[in-house]
Amino acid sequence: GGVMDMSTDGDGEYHDTNPRKVCDSSPGCPSISTHSKTQGGSNLNKQTGNGKEQKNNCKTYQDDDNEVVHLCGHKFGSCLKHVQSLNTFDCEVRFDKLYVHIDFKGAPPKPEYLLQCFPLWKAWGATGIVFEWEDMLPFEGRLKVVRKQGCYTREEVQLLLDAAEKLELHCIPLVQTFGHLEFVLKHSEFSSFREIPTESLCLCPLAEGAEELARELIDQTLHFHPNADIIHIGCDEVFSLGACDKCRLKAMNSGLHSVYADFVCGLVQYCTNSKHIRPLIWHDMVASYPASLLSEKFGSHGGEPVLWQYGDVCQLEDSLWDNLYESFPKVWGATAFKGAAEPDAVWTPLHQRLANHYSWLDKSQLLMREKSRQLEAVVVTGWSRFSHCTSLCEILPVGLPSLCICLRMLRKGHFSRALVEEAARELGISLELLLYDNDQASLAIDTKQQPNFPGAKIFSCISKLESCRQLFLSSEPQNTSLEIHAKDVLEDMKDDFRTELLTVFYPEDVEEIYNSKFKKVLELADLTK
Secondary structure, three states, X not given: OOOOEOOOOOOOOOOEXXXXXOXXXXXXXXXXXXXXXXXXXXXXXXXXXXXXXXXXXOOOOOOOOOOOEEEOOEEEOHHHHHHHOOOOEEOOOOOOOEEEEEEOOOOOEXXXXXHHHHHHHHHHOOXXXXXXXXXXXXXXXXXXXXXXXXXXXXXXXXXXXXXXXXXXXXXXXXXOOOOOOHHHHOOHHHHHHEOOOOXXXXXXXXXXXXXXXXXXXHHHHHHHOOOOOEEEOOOOOOOOOOXXXXXXXXXXXXXXXXXXXXXXXXXXXXHHXXXXXXXXXXXXXXXXXXXXXXXXXXXXXXXXXXEEOOOOHHHOOHHHXXXXXXXXXXXXXXXXXXXXXXXXXXXXXXXXXXXXXHHHHHXXXXXXXXXXXXXXXXXXXXXXXOOOOXXXXXXXXXXXXXXXXXXXXXXXXXXXXXXXXXXXHXXXXXXXXXXXXXXXXOOOOOOOOOOOOOOHHHHHHHHHHHHHHHHXXXXXXXXXXXXXXXHHHHHHHHHHHHHHHHOOEOHHHXXXXXXXXXXXXXXXXXXXX
16 A cells, blocks of 8 residues: 555655656556655655665665655664664563555566565564465456456465465455556446546546446455455555536535545445455545544454555654544554555665564554553555556565565564574674665675575665665766776676566566666666766
8 A cells, every 4th residue: 555655744744755657568458647755755765765866865874863764755763873883772561463565566576586585574474475466366257358468377376365365364355345446447338437547556436437447346356255355455545536417515515525435435334344354444544534533434343454565664653553443443554565666666774664664663662651542453564566557666586675674673562683584594694784775885796695584686686786786876977996886787687687577577577677677777877888
C-alpha cells in the first residue's frame, strides 16, 4: 500500500513521490495522471535512482533529536540517527505475526527461487507470506486477458502455496479491487470500468458491473487459495475518486467519503458474509475519516485496516491511531524492507529501512504503554514497482539482507550493532558493505565477499554496479584511474550479470532489469569519457 503516495501523514492528503508515470514496461497501459502533491519530488536524478544530478537528495545524515529529515519522500526523526549510530534499543513488544509481502508486478522470480527463500524467511522470523499476484495469477474466463505472458501456471501457484504451508507460513492473497487496478483496466475489454476513461489506475465504483468485477477478482484469487482465511483487497490510493459524472454527483449529495466507503463496505461484507473470510484493506483512504463515520460504515461488517508507513511511523498524528482503533476490531501495521526509496532504485538504502522498523518498535511500545493497544500483525512489504506501469524498484535479491535484519528486529523487539553483525556473518557480507548507503563510492567495486543466500551473486553484482554508479555520479569527468578501473569492472561483469539474473528471473524481465539498471550505469560511464 502506498508506494506511489509515500505518506499521507494522517491528513488524507496524497504526497505522490512519483510524478513521472511511464508505461514502457506495460505496452497498452494508458497513461496515468500525476495527482501529485509531492513531498519531495522523485525520479532518476535522486541518490538511489539512475540519473546524474541532485546526488544528495536521498543521502542519510545526522539530525538533532527534535529535527525531522526528509529522505526519498519519507519523514524521519531521531530513529534514523539511532540506526546510523547502531545504538542499542530494547522494546517491550515482540511481534509474533510477521508476514513477508511479495509483489509480483515487477520482475517476478521463478518459483524455484522462491522455494529457496521461504525456509530462510521462516528462520529469520516470518510467520506468513502475503502474495500480491497481480497479472502472474492464471486467471480464467473473461479475466484470462489480464494474465501476463508467461504467468505462473496453476501447478506453480500450488507448488508455492504448498511449500509455504508445509513450513507453517500462513498465506494471505492480496488482490487490488479499486485503486491500482491497472493490470485489469489497461485492457480495452475493461476500459468501461475506468473512473477516468483515459486512465487505468482506478475503478469507477458506480460503473455498471463494477462490484461484480471486483467480486470476480476476489473469487478467482480465492480459487487459487482454497485454505485462505484472510484476504487483502487493497483499496489504497484511489487518486481519481469522484472524478466521473456519476461519482461527482454522489459526492455532492452524500460526501466524497461515501463514494469510497459504500463500495469498499460492500466488498468487505461480501468477503465476510459470502466468502466467510476476513478482509484487510490499506488504511490511507480512510485516514482522515472521523471515527463515527468509520464505525457506521465498517463497524458491524468486519474489515481490518493495514496502516502502512515506510518512514518514521512516530510522525503520524495520534488522531489517526485513535480513529482506526476506535472503529475497527483489529489494526495491522505495514513496514517496508525494499521498494520504498525511489521508483527506479538500484540499491536498498539500509539505514532508512532499519530506521523505519526501529520507529515501528518505538511506536508499538508507546501504544502498549499509553493505551494498551497492540497490532494484530505486521506486513513487511517489498515493492517491485510503485505502480503497475512504472519502472522497476530494486529487485528482490538486493533486498534480502534488509529483510533478514528487519524481521529479526520485529521478532526480537531489539536493535543493536550485535544484531546487525550477526546478520552480516550469516549472510556472508561484511558489516561495511551491509551498511553501505551509497556514500563510499569505491567501497564495493573490488569486494571479495561471497554472500551465501539465494541470489547472492546478483547481490554482489549490483553492489558493484551501485558503487560504480555512485562514483560516476559523485565526480566530475576526469578519467581518473578509479573511473577507468570502474569501467573495466562494468565491462567484465556484463555477461555474468545477465547469466546470474537468468537463474532467478524470466528472460523478458532480465532484459528490463538489464536495461533499467546496468545499461543506465554504462551510459553514465560513457558521460565521463
